[in-house]
Amino acid sequence: DIQMTQSPSSLSASVGDRVSITCRASQTISTYLNWYQHKPGKLPNLLIYAASSLQSGVPSRFSGSGSGTDFTLTISSLQPEDFATYYCQQTYNNLWTFGQGTTLEIK
């Protein structure tokens, strides 16, 4: 199975900060990489698909980059509603896997 490793596992930041979360795959996955935001008591929300395509309705402060094994989610200017847990997910083969998650907390 393809393993996905996110870093950091947790991150403290302030409103207005620019933050980046990285995700590394254990083998090449081309650009079959998605990013989700998950808040307690809510459903996971797709932010980015195919490594860099912004899902409809998602604010443009979210962006994704990367290919192969290394990927990055960037939030250009943190807003109060962005504090949540973020997951990368690979969909390269039939056995999809998520990263372990990155919790973004208010500093």
Added chain:
Amino acid sequence: QVQLVESGGGVVQPGRSLRLSCAASGLNFSDHGMHWVRQAPGKGLEWVAVIWHDGSDEDYVDSVRGRFTISRDNSKNTLFLQMNSLRVEDTAVYYCARGFTVTSVGGRYLDYWGQGTLVTVSS
């Protein structure tokens, strides 16, 4: 409006079985692969299983292969997860989700999720 509604969760003893259902509406159910994803208490998301749009194939995470079976009834717009030989570590909220493919950019993702159903495996 797309709706996915899971049911069938509950408390069960280790070694016993449980069957989850996911009723879909507002989407062309038979056009899409469907997935189960779970989240154990205090843990992250874990992809569990997928079934092809026509039920012709399926696949599983290693930890449930041979114990869980995903199936679907396209005539009733319903997805199932038969869970046998349950273990304490299977305790989680189980979500059904629709798989979607964007062929132009080679993207595959989960776009609609149900609210989840809690499965607790405990003696």
